[in-house]
Amino acid sequence: xxxxxxxxxxxxxxxxxxxxxxxxxxxxxxxxxxxxxxxxxxxxxxxxxxxxxxxxxxxxxxxxxxxxxxxxxxxxxxxxxxxxxxxxxxxxxxxxxxxxxxxxxxxxxxxxxxxxxxxxxxxxxxxxxxxxxxxxxxxxxxxxxxxxxxxxxxxxxxxxxxxxxxxxxxxxxxxxxxxxxxxxxxxxxxxxxxxxxxxxxxxxxxxxxxxxxxxxxxxxxxxxxxxxxxxxxxxxxxxxxxxxxxxxxxxxxxxxxxxxxxxxxxxxxxxxxxxxxxxxxxxxxxxxxxxxxxxxxxxxxxxxxxxxxxxxxxxxxxxxxxxxxxxxxxxxxxxxxxxxxxxxxxxxxxxxxxxxxxxxxxxxxxxxxxxxxxxxxxxxxxxxxxxxxxxxxxxxxxxxxxxxxxxxxxxxxxxxxxxxxxxxxxxxxxxxxxxxxxxxxxxxxxxxxxxxxxxxxxxxxxxxxxxxxxxx
Amino acid sequence: xxxxxxxxxxxxxxxxxxxxxxxxxxxxxxxxxxxxxxxxxxxxxxxxxxxxxxxxxxxxxxxxxxxxxxxxxxxxxxxxxxxxxxxxxxxxxxxxxxxxxxxxxxxxxxxxxxxxxxxxxxxxxxxxxxxxxxxxxxxxxxxxxxxxxxxxxxxxxxxxxxxxxxxxxxxxxxxxxxxxxxxxxxxxxxxxxxxxxxxxxxxxxxxxxxxxxxxxxxxxxxxxxxxxxxxxxxxxxxxxxxxxxxxxxxxxxxxxxxxxxxxxxxxxxxxxxxxxxxxxxxxxxxxxxxxxxxxxxxxxxxxxxxxxxxxxxxx
Numbered sequence: 119x120x121x122x123x124x125x126x127x128x129x130x131x132x133x134x135x136x137x138x139x140x141x142x143x144x145x146x147x148x149x150x151x152x153x154x155x156x157x158x159x160x161x162x163x164x165x166x167x168x169x170x171x172x173x174x175x176x177x178x179x180x181x182x183x184x185x186x187x188x189x190x191x192x193x194x195x196x197x198x199x200x201x202x203x204x205x206x207x208x209x210x211x212x213x214x215x216x217x218x219x220x221x222x223x224x225x226x227x228x229x230x231x232x233x234x235x236x237x238x239x240x241x242x243x244x245x246x247x248x249x250x251x252x253x254x255x256x257x258x259x260x261x262x263x264x265x266x267x268x269x270x271x272x273x274x275x276x277x278x279x280x281x282x283x284x285x286x287x288x289x290x291x292x293x294x295x296x297x298x299x300x301x302x303x304x305x306x307x308x309x310x311x312x313x314x315x316x317x318x319x320x321x322x323x324x325x326x327x328x329x330x331x332x333x334x335x336x337x338x339x340x341x342x343x344x345x346x347x348x349x350x351x352x353x354x355x356x357x358x359x360x361x362x363x364x365x366x367x368x369x370x371x372x373x374x375x376x377x378x379x380x381x382x383x384x385x386x387x388x389x390x391x392x393x394x395x396x397x398x399x400x401x402x403x404x405x406x407x408x409x410x411x412x413x414x415x416x417x418x419x420x421x422x423x424x425x426x427x428x429x430x431x432x433x434x435x436x437x438x439x440x441x442x443x444x445x446x447x448x449x450x451x452x453x454x455x456x457x458x459x460x461x462x463x464x465x466x467x468x469x470x471x472x473x474x475x476x477x478x479x480x481x482x483x484x485x486x487x488x489x490x491x492x493x494x495x496x497x498x499x500x501x502x503x504x505x506x507x508x509x510x511x512x513x514x515x516x517x518x519x520x521x522x523x524x525x526x527x528x529x530x531x532x533x534x535x536x537x538x539x540x541x542x543x544x545x546x547x548x549x550x551x552x553x554x555x556x557x558x559x560x561x562x563x564x565x566x567x568x569x570x571x572x573x574x575x576x577x578x579x580x581x582x583x584x585x586x587x588x589x590x
Numbered sequence: 591x592x593x594x595x596x597x598x599x600x601x602x603x604x605x606x607x608x609x610x611x612x613x614x615x616x617x618x619x620x621x622x623x624x625x626x627x628x629x630x631x632x633x634x635x636x637x638x639x640x641x642x643x644x645x646x647x648x649x650x651x652x653x654x655x656x657x658x659x660x661x662x663x664x665x666x667x668x669x670x671x672x673x674x675x676x677x678x679x680x681x682x683x684x685x686x687x688x689x690x691x692x693x694x695x696x697x698x699x700x701x702x703x704x705x706x707x708x709x710x711x712x713x714x715x716x717x718x719x720x721x722x723x724x725x726x727x728x729x730x731x732x733x734x735x736x737x738x739x740x741x742x743x744x745x746x747x748x749x750x751x752x753x754x755x756x757x758x759x760x761x762x763x764x765x766x767x768x769x770x771x772x773x774x775x776x777x778x779x780x781x782x783x784x785x786x787x788x789x790x791x792x793x794x795x796x797x798x799x800x801x802x803x804x805x806x807x808x809x810x811x812x813x814x815x816x817x818x819x820x821x822x823x824x825x826x827x828x829x830x831x832x833x834x835x836x837x838x839x840x841x842x843x844x845x846x847x848x849x850x851x852x853x854x855x856x857x858x859x860x861x862x863x864x865x866x867x868x869x870x871x872x873x874x875x876x877x878x879x880x881x882x883x884x885x886x887x888x889x890x891x892x893x894x895x896x897x898x899x900x901x902x903x904x905x
Contacts, residue, residue: 160712160713160714161712161713161714162714164714164715303762303763318763511714511738512697512700512714513692513693513696513697513700513735513739514696514734514735514736514737514738514739515693515735515738516734516738516763519681520681521681521689
C-alpha cells in the first residue's frame with residue numbers, strides 16, 4: 119500500500135489512537151499480553167489496535183485435543199498472574215483445559231546437606247502456582263479477545279522496517295510535496311508482504327530476538343549462560359502434586375506437575391551433555407532422569423524431625439512445611455514427548471521505551487528458567503503498560519510520548535532487575551562445586567526451611583505479590 | 591552568518607517566552623516580531639512582507655534547484671519555526687517543570703469538570719461537545735490534552751510566536767488539529783462576545799496588571815452555570831522561598847524575574863475577586879513536588895502552587 123493510499127485512512131481514523139503490536143512466530147505468546155487488558159478497560163477500549171503476527175493460529179485458532187499428552191512447552195504462572203487473568207475473564211478458559219495447581223515445592227541439591235520444602239499454607243495461600251501448557255494460555259487469551267467487543271486488525275505478516283519522524287524536521291528541497299506535518303507523530307511500519315500502516319505507539323512484544331528492539335536502536339546488556347535446557351513431558355504411575363527442583367553440579371533439574379499423571383521436565387546442563395541427552399534413546403534418558411532426581415550425584419538430605427530445628431526451633435512453630443520430611447520425587451516411567459533444547463541467557467534491554475516505541479516481555483528481558491519467573495515478568499509488564507496507557511489517556515496524553523512510557527519503564531525496571539539479579543545470583547551460586555560454598559548453600563537451605571518469616575517472604579515474592587493488580 | 595540566526599532566534603524566543611502572558615504586547619514581544627520580519631527580508635532579498643498571507647512569495651533567489659515551487663518560501667518559514675518549536679515541546683528542555691506539572695493539573699481539571707458537567711469519568715473523551723478556552727495557552731501544552739479528551743478547544747495567547755508553535759505542533763496529531771488558536775487576549779474575546787462552557791487560565795493571573803479586571807473578563811467568557819479554572823502561586827513566604835528563590839535562582843527552572851512576589855494572589859483574595867465577578871469557587875487544591883521522584887501530585891497544601899475551580903452563577 120502506498121503512503122498516499124494510507125492518508126484517507128488516516129483521515130477516517132482521525133480521532134482515534136492507533137496502537138500496534140508486533141510479534142514473531144517464535145514468541146507467540148507475547149502480543150497476547152497487553153491486548154486483552156486494553157480491551158477490557160473502559161478508558162482504553164476505544165483504541166484501534168493492529169496486531170502484526172504471522173502465526174496462523176491467529177485466524178485458525180489453537181486446536182487442543184484432550185487425549186493428547188501435554189506439550190513440553192509449559193509455563194508456571196504465579197498467583198499474581200492468575201489474578202490478572204481472572205480480572206480480564208481469561209482464566210475460565212484455562213480451567214476448561216488441562217492445568218495443574220500445585221501447593222507444595224521441594225528444593226534440594228546434590229550435596230545432600232540440606233533441603234527446603236515450601237507449602238502454600240505457610241503463607242496462607244491456596245496454591246503456589248499453576249502449570250499451564252503454553253498453547254492453552256494462547257488459546258484462552260485468544261478466546262478472551264474474540265469475545266471482547268474491541269476494534270482490532272490482524273496483519274498476518276512480519277515487520278520489515280519502521281520509520282519515525284525525528285524531532286528536528288527540516289524542509290528538504292527534495293521533499294515529495296506532502297506536508298511534513300501530515301505524518302507528524304506517527305510511526306510508519308512496513309511489513310514483509312508489502313503493506314504498511316501508521317501507528318502512534320508500537321509495542322514490541324516479539325521475543326528475545328526482537329526486531330522492534332533492533333529497529334529502535336535499543337542496546338542490551340547480558341551474557342550467555344554456558345547452559346542449555348532440555349524440556350520434555352514424562353509420565354508417572356501416580357499423580358504428581360508437588361514441584362521438585364534439584365540443583366546438580368551442571369545445573370538444576372525441575373519436575374513440574376502438568377495434570378493427570380504427567381509432569382514436565384526442565385533440565386539445565388552444559389551444551390555438550392545437553393546435546394547427548396537430547397540424542398540418546400528414550401529409555402536411557404528416563405534412567406538418567408530418575409537417577410538425577412534420586413541418588414544421582416549425591417545422597418539424600420536428612421529429614422528434619424519436629425523439634426530438630428536446632429537454634430531455629432523457636433521460630434518454626436507456625437509453619438507446616440518446616441516439619442515435613444524429605445520426599446523422593448515420583449519415579450518417571452515413560453517419556454511422552456520429543457525432547458527440545460534451548461540455549462539459556464540473561465538479557466536486559468538498556469531502555470524499555472523510546473519515542474513511540476515500547477518493549478515488553480522477552481524483548482525487554484530474558485531470565486534463567488530456574489524459578490519459572492520469565493513469563494510472569496512478561497505478564498506483569500503487559501499489565502503495567504496497559505495501566506500506564508489508561509492513566510495517560512485519562513489526562514489526554516499522546517500515547518506515543520516518551521514521558522508517559524518512561525513511567526512504565528521506571529516501574530517495571532526496578533521489579534525486573536531485582537528479580538533478574540536474584541535469579542542470576544542463584545544460578546551463579548549453584549554452579550560452583552566448592553566445599554565451603556556447598557556448606558553455605560546447605561546453611562541457606564536450613565535457614566529457608568526453618569525460619570518461617572523468611573519462608574513466607576520467599577513465597578510471597580515468588581508469587582508475584584509486588585505485582586498484584588490495584589483494583590480501580 | 592546564516593548559522594547564527596536560528597540560534598539567535600532561539601535565544602530570543604526563550605527569553606521572551608516567559609512573558610507570554612502579558613495582556614499588552616510587551617516591547618520585547620514587539621521586538622521579536624520585527625526580528626522575524628527582518629529575517630524574512632534577509633532570506634528573501636525583497637522588501638518585508640506587510641501581510642505574509644496575502645502576497646504570493648517570490649522564488650527563492652539563492653536556490654540552485656530550479657524545480658522549486660513558488661510556495662517554497664513559506665515552507666522555509668515553517669521549517670524555521672518547526673526547528674525551534676521542539677524546545678517548547680521538548681520535555682527535557684527548558685519547559686521540563688511545566689511538562690512534569692501538566693498531568694497533575696489535568697487530573698484536577700478532569701476530576702472537577704467531569705463532576706460538574708456530569709460526565710462519565712471512565713470515558714476516554716468525557717468532554718465531548720463542550721467548548722473550552724485555554725487563556726494564555728503558550729505552546730498548547732494544556733490545550734492538546736483537553737482536545738484529546740473530546741473538548742472543542744480554543745487556545746489564545748498574546749504572543750504570536752507561541753500561537754505559531756502551538757499550531758505547528760497541534761497539526762502533528764489528527765486529534766488535536768481541530769484546536770482553534772488565536773493570537774488575542776481575553777478582553778478581545780469578550781468584545782467578540784464569545785462564550786465557553788469552561789474557561790481555563792493556568793499560571794496566567796500572576797502576570798496580568800489588573801487581576802480583578804482579568805477575572806471579570808474570564809467570567810464574561812463563561813456561560814452561566816459554566817466552569818472557570820484558575821491556577822496561580824500563593825503570596826506566602828513559603829512560595830517566595832520555593833517559587834522564586836529555589837525555582838529561579840537555585841534550580842534554574844525559570845529565568846530570573848519570571849515572577850514578582852508582589853503580584854501573587856492569596857487564595858482568599860482570589861476567591862474574593864472571583865466572587866465579585868459572579869464566580870463561586872467550589873474546590874481548591876495544591877500541587878506538591880516530590881524532589882526524590884521528580885513528580886508532582888495534588889495535595890491539600892495550598893501554600894505554594896494552587897488551583898481553583900469555580901462555577902459561574904446562573905442569573
